[in-house]
Amino acid sequence: DTEVTQTPKHLVMGMTNKKSLKCEQHMGHRAMYWYKQKAKKPPELMFVYSYEKLSINESVPSRFSPECPNSSLLNLHLHALQPEDSALYLCASSQDRGAGELFFGEGSRLTVL
Amino acid sequence: AQSVTQPDIHITVSEGASLELRCNYSYGATPYLFWYVQSPGQGLQLLLKYFSGDTLVQGIKGFEAEFKRSQSSFNLRKPSVHWSDAAEYFCAVALSYNTDKLIFGTGTRLQVFP
Numbered sequence: 006d007t008e009v010t011q012t013p014k015h016l017v018m019g020m021t022n023k024k025s026l027k028c029e030q031h032m033g034h035r036a037m038y039w040y041k042q043k044a045k046k047p048p049e050l051m052f053v054y055s056y057e058k059l060s061i062n063e064s065v066p067s068r069f070s071p072e073c074p075n076s077s078l079l080n081l082h083l084h085a086l087q088p089e090d091s092a093l094y095l096c097a098s099s100q101d102r103g104a105g106e107l108f109f110g111e112g113s114r115l116t117v118l
Numbered sequence: 119a120q121s122v123t124q125p126d127i128h129i130t131v132s133e134g135a136s137l138e139l140r141c142n143y144s145y146g147a148t149p150y151l152f153w154y155v156q157s158p159g160q161g162l163q164l165l166l167k168y169f170s171g172d173t174l175v176q177g178i179k180g181f182e183a184e185f186k187r188s189q190s191s192f193n194l195r196k197p198s199v200h201w202s203d204a205a206e207y208f209c210a211v212a213l214s215y216n217t218d219k220l221i222f223g224t225g226t227r228l229q230v231f232p
Contacts, residue, residue, distance in 0.1 A: 009161070038218070047208055047222030048162065061218055095161055102218055106152075109161030 011110035028096030124223035141209030
């Protein structure tokens with residue numbers, strides 16, 4: 006199994022809503038990542054988890070809250086988002102931190118109204 | 119500051135034609151180099167990578183890339199393009215093996231005509 010699975014594929018939410026994005030991998034990878042990708046732009050790193058601990062937060066606003074319940078799961082909790090937060094949110098994993106070879110999910114396309 | 123440049127925003131080729139996508143990086147030492155492909159509505163998939171050794175690396179889907187230290191380049195090539203190769207291609211660098219921060223180029227969109 007070499008997949009990273011993200012749910013939901015599409016999400017529309019209002020600025021007062023609370024929602025979550027979920028990511029799952031069963032490759033035994035110990036590092037997991039959240040990226041944000043705006044249209045026609047490269048992905049931008051948001052968070053890195055290594056061995057279930059947050060190791061990098063790229064100065065992401067607190068309205069984005071990551072969580073790593075176990076080594077296979079990564080969540081991104083969303084609250085009080087702004088329309089400019091609309092983007093494709095990509096989850097990725099790698100065998101270990103900094104391994105370079107990232108395995109990406111298909112992404113969750115978020116629209117904030 | 120370190121950077122990755124993909125000079126071509128959009129390239130159009132005919133099916134069966136050869137392809138070269140350009141990538142240049144700015145960094146004092148030799149970085150770790152990657153090419154990723156993103157099909158519409160999909161995540162990114164690793165095509166190939168260079169860490170050290172032979173400067174011509176082979177990847178999946180018939181792609182290859184050549185690292186040229188003197189030109190700070192890592193261009194991606196394919197001898198004969200298929201319609202299914204239409205996608206966005208990202209060059210990326212990591213400044214050492216143990217870094218989480220891939221620096222992506224801005225991408226090149228490849229369009230393939232029949």
